Amino acid sequence: MAHTGEQSIKKQLVHALTNAGDGYISGQYLAEIAGCSRTAVWKHIDALRKEGFEIEAVKKKGYRILPRKDRLTETEILIGLKTDFIGRSIHAYESVPTTQTIASELAAKxxxxxxxxxxxxxxxxxxxxQRVWxxxxxxxxxxxxxxKPDIPPYQAPRLTLLTAVAAVLAMREMGVEAGIKWPNDxxxxxxxxxxxxxxxxxESDQIHSVVxxxxxxxxxxxxDFSTDIKSIATSLAIEKGENLDRVIFLQSFLAKFEDLYVTFLAEGFSPIKEQWERYSITIGKRVTATTAQKSLTGYARGINEDGALVVKDEHTNEEQLIYSGDITI
Ligand code: BTN
Structure with a gap:
């Protein structure tokens, strides 16, 4: 993660170079735009190249940026990001075992x-x-x-449902008709x-962080999918018939997540639950729910305030709450 001041200079440089299309911009002019010295411009251009930007430097002409590749770097993500706090601090990697562990370590620090x-x-x-992703x-x-929401720990599962809604909204904006299968697929x-x-x-009744x-x-x-998941997995590119710009999709997802998160903290879970139910492909269907303790079949009526699935058992006619597990529709 770069220092904020440096990050803002890099953003200004990329912005100016991108606006110039395939034209060149002189080092002097870039220095004026970014409010730094020409040496600093050169240093930042070098840093941007290390992040994967292709920037040409030609004597007497200046700098020119080549069309960008689909890269998930801090600078790429920040340019055009329309959030206040979600995704404003970014740790971007080439390859890691899992982002979950890194995030948990960062949260602890x-x-x-x-x-x-x-x-x-x-x-x-x-x-x-415990499945592999x-x-x-x-x-x-x-x-x-x-x-780091100021909510009691028992409400944390609501954030999972909120995240699914954000993903669905971002996909629908791209023209992909996504839906949610309980709990959060x-x-x-x-x-x-x-x-x-x-x-x-x-810790006891206090959330430190949620990853x-x-x-x-x-x-x-x-x-690209392994044989075991080929028949059950798809991608936005498969559904749309063309590749997508991951950065643009990510920015849209983060903005939607932030909107829903702010709404949740200000107004409670009802508006989120409403949207979750709207995009659910589980509600109103006959489902079989398998948990560690039991398996039951019945009509999925909705979710409760904890995100538990309410199923009317077709054998007993009683409503059962499913808190975790898998369902088949
Ligand atoms: C699921 O089983 O449906 C949940 C999959 C979650 C995968 C994401 S990818 C980023 C983050 N890092 C991980 O190792 N897992 C989650």
């Missing part, structure tokens, strides 16, 4: 509310129920958000496109 940990690849991506290089968005045409894993760090892990399949093609 006092990372800011809204910190984003993101990696191009995860070698030990974690899914729910396949996280190949450049195919998707593998990230963990650190938030995001599906398109019956196939999984995103998953959420929430880890709570709390929300989100995996979104963006640009994978069917052949």
């Amino acid at each position: 006092g990372a800011e509310n809204g910190t984003l940990v993101i990696s191009e690849e995860q070698t030990e991506g974690k899914g729910r129920l 396949h996280s190949p290089h450049q195919g998707g968005l593998w990230m963990s958000l650190i938030v 995001v599906l398109v045409n019956g196939k999984k496109i995103a998953g959420i894993l929430t880890e709570l760090h709390a 929300i892990g989100i995996g979104i399949n963006v640009n994978q093609q069917p052949e």
